[in-house]
Amino acid sequence: MTNPVTITAPEGLPFIDIEREFDVPVAAVFNAHRDPELVKQWLGPNGYEMTIERWDFVPQGGYRYLHTQPGGEEAYAFNGTFHSVRENEFAIQTFEYEGFPDVVAIESLRFEDLGGGRTRLSIHSTYPSLEARDGMIQSNMELGVREGYERLEGLLAA
């Protein structure tokens, strides 16, 4: 069975916390965040192609990537900087969806060795405002919904 994801979005504070454990050592989880060839295999919604223009997972590094639907014209671009990166331990990055320019979230990622070849990843995201948090997530939804989801909404609206 897969490990559960815990997501906490506190009332009245523009934060989101995400926690997930993995049944692999911390170095593997960290590396899957550092290596762009690996990143593009898992980051982003199903059915979208991820093109990484830049991915320097180092202190004062940065990134930019696009999600494109196969055959679709529209690309969704994201960029940010990696502020701090400490191997197998910690990273701080900014996150900007270019559809909402200048609304930048700051995300800290903690990679925690749980022993026994297990790892906990904890992500704490800080948005400039509650509206920004909810708005950015809503737009993220447009991309991220599972295939059946839009159809479901269509059904419910009918």
Added chain:
Amino acid sequence: MILDPSADDRLDRAFMALADPVRRGIIARLSRGPATVNELAEPFAITKQAVSKHIQVLESAGLVTRTRDAQRRPVHLDAATLEALTAWIDRYRLIHEQQFRALDALLAQDPGHDAAASVALDVPIEHRGDTPSAGQQTGPITKETGQ
């Protein structure tokens, strides 16, 4: 707003159940009102037994309920579960669920890969395997449990 793992499991089941076009069709029909298995089977070119199986899947996902009306046993839509699927936090969770599962699959493919392996990959984008230490400052602290 915290999603406990059992809520995660319920949502997972709901989304798995809705991954099938016949079951989405059944949900669409039920959104107009309760119906019997016979009525639900009508638009589909499959056996009533197959439709019953689909209904069982929807039932175990909490999307539909069957009343104990012995004659008709009509199937009802459970609006509460469907509503839960439209909450943004759940959709957000599903995105991460999907991403993390993709990451699981990737890591399972090559459980031995480590920092050294990444350097060996033919990566067109410049990135360094060594990450200089950012020093001892702790940075923003994520609230963690169980540490």
